[in-house]
Amino acid sequence: MVFPADPPPPFRETAEHDGWPVELFAHTRETFESFVDREVALRRSPLLHMCAKGTLLFAHSGLGEWACSTARERFAAGPPPLSQVELEDARYRVTDLLDDPAGATDPDDLLFIADRLLTTTAELVLSVRGRWLGHGKWLLRRLRDADPGLCSELLASYRRLVVSNDSAPFRRTVSAVIDTVGGRLLVGYRRPPV
Structure with a gap:
């Protein structure tokens, strides 16, 4: 600076x-x-x-x-708290991605879907807890600092998906996270066009 x-x-x-x-x-x-x-x-x-x-x-x-x-x-x-609208938007983003790994037939598609879902889930956790977000290594470091156990579980299930194309543990972990903030949000979600 x-x-x-x-x-x-x-x-x-x-x-x-x-x-x-x-x-x-x-x-x-x-x-x-x-x-x-x-x-x-x-x-x-x-x-x-x-x-x-x-x-x-x-x-x-x-x-x-x-x-x-x-x-x-x-x-x-710390950062500003999430508004109710921002929380709903975040829940929707995670929910929208959550079923995609189960239906992915191309392993390369699965990698990109899982990457986005990992990032979106980490951002949801940090935002709900009033923690700073980051990109790349800083997102990992901030999640690890906020909740080491959850971070380990997310990473272990993500690695399993990457190595063996088994998305079930990863989807279960992400589902457990979204359940702690009000559950999935898809049907009934509505926003005006941006």
Whole structure:
């Protein structure tokens, strides 16, 4: 994170230093707040996490200290709670995917379906529990931190599906998860077009 004295932030730039890739995220106070607000609304804020958990290397204007302090407070507060509509939407997304593995005849289809179902289920669990979301390894780390037992069960059943094309344990695990948040939601679900 960089707060340059002479804008034109915001910008992102990837450079190299001593053979290592270095990502620069340049902001003003206003653009930092705007980016964080947008990310927080999505319950996934890499920028907030970076500033809350990272190390301030040097600061001249006080903005670095302010960004770190603000980020620590907002990150500790957690993401906004799910609204009832958002919970229904999440339940619908999981339900919509849940029966697809049983009907998949192409093992490659099964891999893509299962990948999406794993991600969607993890996001549902974290959102309902008021935890931050993530992508890739960060989604795994956050799920593992929130519920190590469930994470292990999801991963074990997912691996079994990937290795042996046996989707039954994975579907049972996901079904148990959706049952804890109100059950499946398909028939009767209605939303206006986006």
